[in-house]
Amino acid sequence: xxxxxxxxxxxxxxxxxxxxxxxxxxxxxxxxxxxxxxxxxxxxxxxxxxxxxxxxxxxxxxxxxxxxxxxxxxxxxxxxxxxxxxxxxxxxxxxxxxxxxxxxxxxxxxxxxxxxxxxxxxxxxxxxxxxxxxxxxxxxxxxxxxxxxxxxxxxxxxxxxxxxxxxxxxxxxxxxxxxxxxxxxxxxxxxxxxxxxxxxxxxxxxxxxxxxxxxxxxxxxxxxxxxxxxxxxxxxxxxxxxxxxxxxxxxxxxxxxxxxxxxxxxxxxxxxxxxxxxxxxxxxxxxxxxxxxxxxxxxxxxxxxxxxxxxxxxxxxxxxxxxxxxxxxxxxxxxxxxxxxxxxxxxxxxxxxxxxxxxxxxxxxxxxxxxxxxxxxxxxxxxxxxxxxxxxxxxxxxxxxxxxxxxxxxxxxxxxxxxxxxxxxxxxxxxxxxxxxxxxxxxxxxxxxxxxxxxxxxxxxxxxxxxxxxxxxxxxxxxxxxxxxxxxxxxxxxxxxxxxxxxxxxxxxxxxxxxxxxxxxxx
Amino acid sequence: xxxxxxxxxxxxxxxxxxxxxxxxxxxxxxxxxxxxxxxxxxxxxxxxxxxxxxxxxxxxxxxxxxxxxxxxxxxxxxxxxxxxxxxxxxxxxxxxxxxxxxxxxxxxxxxxxxxxxxxxxxxxxxxxxxxxxxxxxxxxxxxxxxxxxxxxxxxxxxxxxxxxxxxxxxxxxxxxxxxxxxxxxxxxxxxxxxxxxxxxxxxxxxxxxxxxxxxxxxxxxxxxxxxxxxxxxxxxxxxxxxxxxxxxxxxxxxxxxxxxxxxxxxxxxxxxxxxxxxxxxxxxxxxxxxxxxxxxxxxxxxxxxxxxxxxxxxxxxxxxxxxxxxxxxxxx
Numbered sequence: 001x002x003x004x005x006x007x008x009x010x011x012x013x014x015x016x017x018x019x020x021x022x023x024x025x026x027x028x029x030x031x032x033x034x035x036x037x038x039x040x041x042x043x044x045x046x047x048x049x050x051x052x053x054x055x056x057x058x059x060x061x062x063x064x065x066x067x068x069x070x071x072x073x074x075x076x077x078x079x080x081x082x083x084x085x086x087x088x089x090x091x092x093x094x095x096x097x098x099x100x101x102x103x104x105x106x107x108x109x110x111x112x113x114x115x116x117x118x119x120x121x122x123x124x125x126x127x128x129x130x131x132x133x134x135x136x137x138x139x140x141x142x143x144x145x146x147x148x149x150x151x152x153x154x155x156x157x158x159x160x161x162x163x164x165x166x167x168x169x170x171x172x173x174x175x176x177x178x179x180x181x182x183x184x185x186x187x188x189x190x191x192x193x194x195x196x197x198x199x200x201x202x203x204x205x206x207x208x209x210x211x212x213x214x215x216x217x218x219x220x221x222x223x224x225x226x227x228x229x230x231x232x233x234x235x236x237x238x239x240x241x242x243x244x245x246x247x248x249x250x251x252x253x254x255x256x257x258x259x260x261x262x263x264x265x266x267x268x269x270x271x272x273x274x275x276x277x278x279x280x281x282x283x284x285x286x287x288x289x290x291x292x293x294x295x296x297x298x299x300x301x302x303x304x305x306x307x308x309x310x311x312x313x314x315x316x317x318x319x320x321x322x323x324x325x326x327x328x329x330x331x332x333x334x335x336x337x338x339x340x341x342x343x344x345x346x347x348x349x350x351x352x353x354x355x356x357x358x359x360x361x362x363x364x365x366x367x368x369x370x371x372x373x374x375x376x377x378x379x380x381x382x383x384x385x386x387x388x389x390x391x392x393x394x395x396x397x398x399x400x401x402x403x404x405x406x407x408x409x410x411x412x413x414x415x416x417x418x419x420x421x422x423x424x425x426x427x428x429x430x431x432x433x434x435x436x437x438x439x440x441x442x443x444x445x446x447x448x449x450x451x452x453x454x455x456x457x458x459x460x461x462x463x464x465x466x467x468x469x470x471x472x473x474x475x476x477x478x479x480x481x482x483x484x485x486x487x488x489x490x491x492x493x494x495x496x497x498x499x500x501x502x503x504x505x506x507x508x509x510x511x512x513x514x515x516x517x518x519x520x521x522x523x
Numbered sequence: 524x525x526x527x528x529x530x531x532x533x534x535x536x537x538x539x540x541x542x543x544x545x546x547x548x549x550x551x552x553x554x555x556x557x558x559x560x561x562x563x564x565x566x567x568x569x570x571x572x573x574x575x576x577x578x579x580x581x582x583x584x585x586x587x588x589x590x591x592x593x594x595x596x597x598x599x600x601x602x603x604x605x606x607x608x609x610x611x612x613x614x615x616x617x618x619x620x621x622x623x624x625x626x627x628x629x630x631x632x633x634x635x636x637x638x639x640x641x642x643x644x645x646x647x648x649x650x651x652x653x654x655x656x657x658x659x660x661x662x663x664x665x666x667x668x669x670x671x672x673x674x675x676x677x678x679x680x681x682x683x684x685x686x687x688x689x690x691x692x693x694x695x696x697x698x699x700x701x702x703x704x705x706x707x708x709x710x711x712x713x714x715x716x717x718x719x720x721x722x723x724x725x726x727x728x729x730x731x732x733x734x735x736x737x738x739x740x741x742x743x744x745x746x747x748x749x750x751x752x753x754x755x756x757x758x759x760x761x762x763x764x765x766x767x768x769x770x771x772x773x774x775x776x777x778x779x780x781x782x783x784x785x786x787x788x789x790x791x792x793x794x795x796x797x798x799x800x801x802x803x804x805x806x807x808x809x810x811x812x813x814x815x816x817x818x819x820x821x822x823x824x825x826x827x828x829x830x831x832x833x834x835x836x837x838x839x840x841x842x843x844x845x846x847x848x849x850x851x852x853x854x855x
Binding site for chain 2: 346
């Protein structure tokens with residue numbers, strides 16, 4: 001790579017409230033290169049992609065595009081420069097045809113003044129662009145009738161026809177079958193021949209190793225390592241299959257170590273008396289992708305549920321809480337089987353759920369602290385006529401504002417006006433007021449700043465000491481390892497590992513979390 | 524934040540200016556103020572506007588609108604809508620007359636039976652909305668047409684006449700020769716709706732379901748049951764207005780209630796019921812209905828060409844919506 005880089009980034013930084021998403025990162029992409037970008041959830045990969053695609057603006061640092069400094073101020077601007085991003089959710093108009101999408105807003109005209117579109121020419125040219133990329137598609141077909149993989153290719157063709165020089169792909173393979181992945185990789189190699197560069201984010205290490213020229217690993221907003229194509233792929237491409245898998249293993253382990261190899265922060269985990277099982281889940285399966293999951297949470301125990309995004313952890317929680325429909329399996333609370341058909345059954349059974357998306361699923365933002373706190377126990381605090389007892393409502397809300405130290409001017413404050421950490425405490429208050437036996441917390445500290453995080457963790461320890469069983473879903477390994485008594489790892493809807501606190505190891509957890517992903521790509 | 528600080532200052536009574544400002548931020552108060560201004564203008568141009576006889580008419584009309592509007596407000600609170608109001612007003616009046624004059628049922632059977640029919644229709648709306656996840660707009664649009672068609676089938680397009688006097692009193696009578704009976708009915712409906720929404724757990728759950736359906740559901744709220752209740756209440760309220768209308772006209776008229784949905788929805792919006800759901804109060808709807816009722820009455824008293832009335836009402840609606848959206852954009 002002696003050539004001038006296409007894109008060169010120096011000391012790029014981006015801060016969000018409470019998080020240094022990117023910390024003085026250097027990054028470069030050469031022309032005609034396929035670059036893999038790896039890192040844990042929250043390592044800063046997506047932030048980097050969003051800055052390059054003009055969604056976020058950088059706080060500091062310089063971006064050199066084809067040798068000249070640029071400020072990318074909007075997604076449109078990024079496209080004009082020649083940087084196109086293919087997101088997980090595709091940006092095509094599903095009701096229009098393939099050709100119409102590729103030529104959107106610059107359709108070939110027949111009679112210029114009349115504004116008539118030359119559909120025949122448009123279809124012909126669209127098919128030629130696709131064929132050039134090795135894709136055979138009917139240009140007249142509606143995009144919504146195509147599988148996701150083909151839609152992705154249409155989007156790439158659209159980008160190429162607009163002279164894109166750099167294509168950023170965030171998890172492009174997550175929705176594809178193994179065969180489709182192979183086709184996508186072929187397409188990537190063709191792009192490379194055309195001197196177009198590709199930056200490719202994926203959790204699936206095996207895949208990444210198959211196609212990239214170079215790998216860059218991020219951790220905690222910093223660039224922590226780089227592997228050249230030779231290091232990463234030469235072993236993998238050696239003729240003998242046995243040595244191939246060995247080589248892959250070796251480079252994978254190296255990469256995982258780079259991804260997670262950090263000091264686990266201090267977590268205020270205190271020992272609690274662990275008692276009888278409060279939540280037992282047996283052979284749980286659901287149409288949402290959960291397959292035969294069994295797990296147990298005991299009184300006073302914090303069980304961490306680890307895995308990559310899309311591993312099915314939230315879906316397990318949704319099944320236990322009655323939010324999604326159960327196909328098979330049983331839920332036991334304190335040893336007794338309970339039938340959970342909807343969320344109110346779960347509430348009655350003593351299960352509380354702090355969902356991942358607190359604004360859309362946890363809180364009614366237009367209501368105040370008091371009303372949100374009592375939302376799950378309204379019937380209990382109402383009299384025979386159904387009138388909510390205002391005094392008990394106030395009493396309960398004030399009590400939780402005090403014990404959880406929720407920073408709010410009053411219990412009549414709208415929760416929409418509180419900070420993220422305090423909003424999360426209101427959600428917690430809502431569930432504590434139901435006197436739960438089990439609390440399921442889905443990414444409980446996401447998006448809240450560091451101080452509030454530690455405070456929330458301390459609260460979790462206190463709740464465990466009071467005998468509540470906690471099942472905590474988290475994508476942050478340090479949080480999982482810092483707070484859990486036991487860790488259960490999931491991958492593709494199944495449980496792939498279980499570790500006691502004494503046997504915690506980041507490498508082992510990550511290996512379990514990617515167990516089926518590597519196998520899939522080998523098919 | 525600001526509302527907190529103002530109420531704190533109000534309690535200590537230090538800052539009267541802030542207190543007045545907080546009143547003006549209150550939609551109900553502003554609308555009420557406009558009603559007062561309309562009264563002053565109307566009275567100064569035509570003194571007959573403020574005379575008892577006219578006020579009886581004005582309050583009776585407004586009361587009927589308010590009853591229907593309170594019903595619709597329930598559906599908007601759960602982020603839905605009820606377009607069938609006008610047709611149900613017509614159907615309610617025709618059906619109650621049909622029960623009495625064709626089936627020869629006594630009043631005390633005819634009226635409950637009519638309300639029962641309304642309940643069934645509302646239940647149907649609610650089931651479509653909750654079980655098929657259909658938007659209320661669509662299913663109530665179907666009823667909008669169906670109910671009007673049923674009226675024509677029942678009446679062959681002719682009014683059902685000869686309603687007994689005990690019945691017509693509901694629409695024409697007065698208490699103490701002063702307060703129109705529809706106003707009394709309206710007061711009862713508003714009081715029940717106010718109590719339900721303000722003080723009971725069912726009401727709180729309606730607001731929660733409208734504000735964030737998913738969060739309410741995950742908190743164990745039976746969201747479907749609350750939504751069905753809202754659609755039932757809407758149709759029942761419209762049917763009550765239909766019965767009053769028939770009593771007032773002494774006949775079941777096939778064209779009664781035409782265009783009433785526009786006025787009822789307008790009253791809700793004027794009164795601050797948010798179309799996003801979960802926001803607004805019954806008192807707001809009441810003053811909204813009073814505003815529209817006053818405006819209509821005043822246009823008659825001031826001899827404004829009746830062909831212009833709909834335009835004026837619609838322009839007032841446009842003004843209210845624009846104001847609401849501008850305010851919301853500033854907040855966002």
